[in-house]
Amino acid sequence: MRRTFIDEAILSAEKSNLNVANHGAVVVYRGKIVGRGYNKYCVENKNKVNRWSVHAEVDAINNALRKISPDDLRKSSLIVVRKLKEGTQILNKQTLTKSESLVCEEIGYSAPCKNCTNFILRNGLRACYYS
Incomplete structure (x- = not known):
């Protein structure tokens, strides 16, 4: 997996408006990013009635489907990362190499819920990679 895809997923995560965890995702088809997404709250009106959250995986897949067909989506991969907030503790850091440790200062565990x-299985993506 190319580092640029991970970097792009991190950039997507930085757009998140959630305070708890910032997740970003990219859909890759034929070596190109065709969908980007991040977790966020959406609000239907000013009074914050009908507030809901959208997960990065769903956002990225829905955005990809605006560019590629469902058949092409089944040939695509999803990459999901969690961008850690400043000061977040990382567990099991002693098992990482120095280069992995540098990446992990920024990225946390992000298995899809x-x-x-x-949703990923229903859409039939070829693979899903997560930090």
Whole structure:
């Protein structure tokens, strides 16, 4: 996997407006990014009624489907990362190499949740990689 895809997923995560965890995702088809997404809150009106969250995986897949067909999506890969907030502790750091440690100062564990996993499976993506 090319580092640029991970970097692009990190840049997407930086757009997140959530305070807890910033996730970013990219959909890659034939070596090019065709969809980007990040987790966010959406609000239907000014009074914050009907507020809901969108996960990065769902956002990236939906954006990819605006550019490629469902058949092409099934030949695509999804890359998901979690951008850590400043000061976040990293567990098991002693098992990492020096270069991995540098990356992990910025990236945390980001396995898709049950609903996102089902969404990925329903859309038939070829592979899903996560930090």
